[in-house]
Amino acid sequence: MNLSVYTKEFGANIRLAYPVILGMLGHTLISVVDNIMVGRLGATELAAVSLGNSMVFIAMSVGIGFSTAITPMVAQGDAAKDTATVRSAFHHGLLLCTILGICLFGVVYLAKPLMQLMHQPQEVIELASPFVDWVAFSLVPMVIFQGYKQFADGMSQTKFAMYAVIASNIIHIGINYVLIYGAFGFPKLGIMGAALGTVISRLFMLAYMHIMLSRQEKMKQYFHGFSFSEIKKSMLKKITALGLPSSMQMLFEVALFTGAVWISGSIGKTNQAANQIALSLSSMTFMFGMGLSVAAMVRVGNQKGLRDYKNLQIVARSIFLLTLILEIGFALMFIAFHTILPHFFLNMENVAQLQDNTEVIAIASQLLIVAAIFQISDGLQVVVLGSLRGLQDVKLPTIITFIAxxxxxxxxxxxxxxxTELKAMGIWIGLLSGLTVAAIFLYLRFNYLTNKMIKSVGSDQSQSTEIIA
Known part of the structure; x- marks a missing residue:
């Protein structure tokens, strides 16, 4: 097939994806800002925030993954002009996200003893423990926000979440500055200032999203007349059946990266800090893949609602191609600047921390070479996974991601x-191998399903022709 068939879809893909990308970058930027601002305090503080955020991020991944069940159902209902399905998916999904957010806060709060069991440095644990309490609480508004976001994404209204996240990041940076360093007469709270900044910014993000969506003409009808009497067990089960495997898929990947943080922590705090620098940078470029994954979910869901399976396959493959081009560009950037980028995360003027910081930069520079390669696989696996979610195929992909x-x-x-002597570098080689296997087998699954759907439509049309004849 001519390449132009795919490239002509790039414009529609980018228009739908770029607000999601900016929004996802905003989510990542919260932890990146914490790392950069706390990194100025020292390698121990950076390792503590890394450890604390890794625990919270596992739970957050479950919430984000679960909420993605809302998007394909809303997208399919929107394409079919089925307002009842859209309303039901939104209301049931938002209720489940609220319950899940509260549960995840409780789980993380009670899971702090795991830091001791994983043999993390004691001085890191002492700093990380109170940090976790507050950031875990921020999961409640965060997961509820995701319910609103996935609904809006399914309606192809992706800009509102972008505005919410950008505004919350501005607030987060300001609060971090005054509370971490004690500026303008505020108390100097160190990493606890970063935790409070995260909580306040996420509460704002949720409030902004509710107010803006409820005022939109297209969406007003879905914000009126909510009643618990409308909640049906069958719909709760349907969303859970889609959301639970999706949350497991994201959990498996995020837990893998968290495992990398913990392994690096058992090697030493400089390896852990270096791992966090490489992870922060690669997470930012990964958000481009995540944004395109949402575009894939929405556009594939729309085409499924229209039963246009040939175009569905073209649209999805155009997103795969666009992701590949972007991730190769980022890989080249990482290779070109691998010795420069780590310096943004540490204060090299601090003489007391100079030896540790020099070692952290040397390790992080090596990790960015591996990260350059592995993010290509990472970007591809997430957009194929988004396409499969658009097809509402979640069970086998969950098994594939677990094995990979x-x-x-x-x-x-x-x-x-x-x-081995590879240490942190070896950890990232393992990440690369898992992501590459996932990308290959998820694509094979997508290709199999879409070819089967196209053949089934062709078979139905042939039978109809025979009947007419």
Whole structure:
């Protein structure tokens, strides 16, 4: 097939994806800003925020993954002009996200003893423990926000979440500055200032999203007349059946990266800090893949609602191609600036921390070479996964991601990181292997399903022709 068939879809893909990308970058920027601003205090503080955020990010991934069940259902209902389905998916999804956010806060709060069991440095644990309490609470508004966001994404209204996240980041940076460093007469709270900044900015983000969506003419009808009597067990089960495997897919990947943080922590705080720098940078470029994944979910869901399976396959493959081009560009950037980028995260003028910081930069520079390669696989696997969610195919992809990350990726990371001289570099080689396996087998699954759907429509049309004849 001519390449132009795919490239002509780039414009529609980018228009839908860029607000999501900016919004996802905003989510990541919260932890990146914490890392940069706290990194000025020292390597121990940076390692503590890394450890604390890794625990919270696992729970957040479950909430984000679960909420994605709302988007394909809304997108399919919107394309079919089925307002009842859209309303039901939104209301049931938002209720489930609220309950899940509260549960995740409780789980993270009670899970703090795991830091001791994972043999993390004691001085890091002492700083991380109170930090976790506050950032875990921010999961409640965060997951509820995701319910609103996924509804808006399914309606192809992706800009509102972008505005909410941008505004919350501005607030977050301001609060961080005054509370971490004690500026303008505020108390100097160190990493606790970063935790409070996260909580306040996420509460604002949720309030902004509700107010803006409820005022939109297209969406007003979905914000009136809510009643618990409308809640049906069948719809709760349907969303859960889609959301639970999706949350597991994201959990498996995020837990793999968290495992990398913990393995690097057991090697030493400089390896852990270096790992966090590389992870922060690669997470930012990964958000482009995440944004395109949402575009894939929405556009594939729309085409499924229209039963246009040939165009569905073209649209999805155009997103895969666009992702590949972008991720290769980022890979080249990482390779070109691998010795420069780590300096943004540490204060090299601090003489007391100079030896640790020099070692952190040397390790992080090496990790960025591996990150350059692995993010290509990471971007591809997430957009294919988005397309499969658009098809509402979640069970087998969950098994694929589990095997790729935990049967292949984690054992390689653990062995190379602990038992070889590669250390942090070995951990990232394991990440690369798991993501590459996931990308290959998820694409094979997508290709199989869409070819089967196209053949089934062709078969139905042939039978109709025979009947007419």
């Amino acid at each position: 990350y935990w049967v292949i990726g984690f054992p390689v990371s653990f062995y190379l990181g602990i038992y």
